Amino acid sequence: MSTDVSTPLAAASPASGSAPSKPVRPFYWSLRRELWEHRSIYLAPGVVAALLLLALLIAALKLPASMASFDTFAPQQQLEIVSAPYAMVALVLMLTSMIVVLFYCLDALYGERRDRSALFWKSLPVSDWTTVLAKLAVPMLVVPAFLFVLISATQLIVLIGNVLLWMARGLSVSNLLLQLPLLDMPLGVAHFLITLAIWYAPIYAWLLLVSAWAQRSPVVWAIVPWVALVAFERLMLGTSRVLGWLRDRFFGSFDAAFTTRETIAETVERLQKPGADAANAIAHGSDHTPDVLRFLSNPNVWIGLVFAAVLITATVWLRRRQESQSS
Amino acid sequence: MACIEARGLTKAYGKHVAVKGIDLSVERGRIVGLIGPNGAGKTTALKAMLGLTPFQGELKVLGRDPWGERDLLMQDVCFIADVAVLPRWLRVSQALDYVAGVHPRFDRARAERFLEQTVIKRESKIGALSKGMVTQLHLALVMAIEAKLLVLDEPTLGLDILFRKQFYDTLINDYYDGDRTIVITTHHAEEVEHILTDVVFINDGRIALNSSMEALASRYAEVRVDPAQLDHARTLKPIRERQVFGRSTLLFDGVAMEVLEPLGEVRMPGITDLFVALLSNTTGANA
Numbered sequence: 001m002s003t004d005v006s007t008p009l010a011a012a013s014p015a016s017g018s019a020p021s022k023p024v025r026p027f028y029w030s031l032r033r034e035l036w037e038h039r040s041i042y043l044a045p046g047v048v049a050a051l052l053l054l055a056l057l058i059a060a061l062k063l064p065a066s067m068a069s070f071d072t073f074a075p076q077q078q079l080e081i082v083s084a085p086y087a088m089v090a091l092v093l094m095l096t097s098m099i100v101v102l103f104y105c106l107d108a109l110y111g112e113r114r115d116r117s118a119l120f121w122k123s124l125p126v127s128d129w130t131t132v133l134a135k136l137a138v139p140m141l142v143v144p145a146f147l148f149v150l151i152s153a154t155q156l157i158v159l160i161g162n163v164l165l166w167m168a169r170g171l172s173v174s175n176l177l178l179q180l181p182l183l184d185m186p187l188g189v190a191h192f193l194i195t196l197a198i199w200y201a202p203i204y205a206w207l208l209l210v211s212a213w214a215q216r217s218p219v220v221w222a223i224v225p226w227v228a229l230v231a232f233e234r235l236m237l238g239t240s241r242v243l244g245w246l247r248d249r250f251f252g253s254f255d256a257a258f259t260t261r262e263t264i265a266e267t268v269e270r271l272q273k274p275g276a277d278a279a280n281a282i283a284h285g286s287d288h289t290p291d292v293l294r295f296l297s298n299p300n301v302w303i304g305l306v307f308a309a310v311l312i313t314a315t316v317w318l319r320r321r322q323e324s325q326s327s
Numbered sequence: 328m329a330c331i332e333a334r335g336l337t338k339a340y341g342k343h344v345a346v347k348g349i350d351l352s353v354e355r356g357r358i359v360g361l362i363g364p365n366g367a368g369k370t371t372a373l374k375a376m377l378g379l380t381p382f383q384g385e386l387k388v389l390g391r392d393p394w395g396e397r398d399l400l401m402q403d404v405c406f407i408a409d410v411a412v413l414p415r416w417l418r419v420s421q422a423l424d425y426v427a428g429v430h431p432r433f434d435r436a437r438a439e440r441f442l443e444q445t446v447i448k449r450e451s452k453i454g455a456l457s458k459g460m461v462t463q464l465h466l467a468l469v470m471a472i473e474a475k476l477l478v479l480d481e482p483t484l485g486l487d488i489l490f491r492k493q494f495y496d497t498l499i500n501d502y503y504d505g506d507r508t509i510v511i512t513t514h515h516a517e518e519v520e521h522i523l524t525d526v527v528f529i530n531d532g533r534i535a536l537n538s539s540m541e542a543l544a545s546r547y548a549e550v551r552v553d554p555a556q557l558d559h560a561r562t563l564k565p566i567r568e569r570q571v572f573g574r575s576t577l578l579f580d581g582v583a584m585e586v587l588e589p590l591g592e593v594r595m596p597g598i599t600d601l602f603v604a605l606l607s608n609t610t611g612a613n614a
Binding site: 021022023029030125126127323 | 398399400413417418430432
């Protein structure tokens with residue numbers, strides 16, 4: 001440890017002392033810290049994945065007798081039947097994560113003010129930008145990456161079980177592997193996760209802003225302004241543009257990111273016809289094809305990102321000043 | 328270069344002006360006690376120095392603008408604001424990992440050595456530790472940081488007397504090296520006065536007194552006056568008179584030792600007594 005040499009440069013700079021500085025990674029450790037605090041981010045989807053596998057195992061044991069003639073079904077019907085569990089795994093895990101993540105965002109900056117630990121975090125050389133961006137990176141980067149791994153792993157276990165089941169029932173394994181979109185599935189999941197994160201960026205940013213600002217009940221503050229806006233618009237102008245915009249922001253990411261043979265609305269219509277079952281309808285979604293250009297050329301994607309950037313800037317502004325209120 | 332240099336430091340919350348133009352210069356290596364009643368503006372002034380709040384006036388800490396460069400400043404400044412600020416969900420080992428990961432001047436081995444002298448377990452959550460243990464942990468983290476300025480805002484609030492004594496002993500024996508600067512605010516002025524080199528009285532957002540302890544000792548004196556000498560002593564314009572065990576004790580400002588010694592028992596006044604004397608004289612308010 002003989003690096004204790006003062007140079008003229010070091011002497012000139014007010015920040016540099018005689019102590020040797022070691023390399024630091026504030027962003028990385030800020031992210032780690034988020035995951036230490038909010039373990040539900042990975043525990044909740046993990047538990048749900050385990051429950052799903054259990055449910056699928058029970059379903060496999062009670063497989064209807066008609067499945068014995070699976071190999072004679074039409075190819076389209078075969079695809080719809082076999083891909084249903086994979087689509088279900090992806091959707092249920094994403095939905096679980098989404099709920100956890102929305103609550104995470106609301107607590108991210110509220111919690112550290114409530115327990116006053118913000119003062120400890122601020123006593124360390126980590127900027128407010130680093131802190132807020134690390135918190136934003138949880139829903140934008142960490143959760144999509146984790147979900148991709150979790151969904152792929154769960155689907156792989158389903159696939160192994162599927163192959164074993166087919167072998168036990170004397171069905172053609174090669175036909176099964178031929179029917180399953182083995183390459184398109186992970187690609188589709190990755191595409192969906194990435195586009196969803198981008199599409200939801202303004203939602204996450206809004207929740208972080210409320211979390212940095214609300215003195216109490218951030219959930220209420222996150223929702224009430226929008227309810228008020230919708231009601232105001234309906235009463236004063238008789239229109240519902242805000243509501244339409246919110247609906248599009250929450251539910252429009254799939255249509256924005258995938259070229260579809262039929263829209264979600266048509267799927268729902270088909271689902272309501274007699275004889276249709278949910279698994280088939282969901283499986284039908286698997287032939288929606290990922291479309292990067294369609295997504296990138298959608299102006300709402302970019303408007304959303306600009307909106308998110310403004311909200312995040314405001315969030316950093318608030319976090320910087322949060323101690324300047326009380327005396 | 329002074330460690331802290333403030334000129335006309337002012338901070339208002341809406342209409343309420345908490346700090347009313349403070350001029351303060353703290354040199355390197357001093358241990359400064361900021362003494363004042365609740366709401367005097369101590370904490371607000373400290374917040375401005377730590378980059379936690381914007382302010383009016385000029386303020387440089389270690390040559391930096393605290394509000395504009397808080398994250399850089401915190402490489403050289405440590406603070407303990409209150410013992411309750413370590414997050415309850417954090418584990419001791421995680422606290423060490425985190426500080427080691429973000430602080431370029433944190434010596435983890437040193438922090439581990441301090442912790443070995445305590446009963447704190449690495450895998451414990453902070454929420455499971457007693458208040459005294461949390462303070463020990465926070466102190467272990469802070470003492471392992473090669474900082475130039477340490478700011479302690481009521482660091483021993485809510486601790487029992489043994490922990491409070493131990494806290495300051497550790498600070499002076501294991502941390503203070505004569506080159507570091509320490510700024511302390513506390514309600515227990517009598518517990519820190521023996522370690523201070525300087526004292527700053529703040530009242531109503533202004534500095535009421537700013538003096539080194541040596542200057543204080545040579546300027547102020549407290550005399551337990553012999554009853555026979557009392558009338559004579561009173562003519563020397565004491566700034567405060569009180570009764571201790573039935574004998575009048577008079578506090579003098581700038582009266583020579585040769586004059587005071589014949590009057591009775593002379594000693595250095597305590598900070599608290601001095602504070603009460605000075606502030607009730609200048610503002611009429613009691614501390």
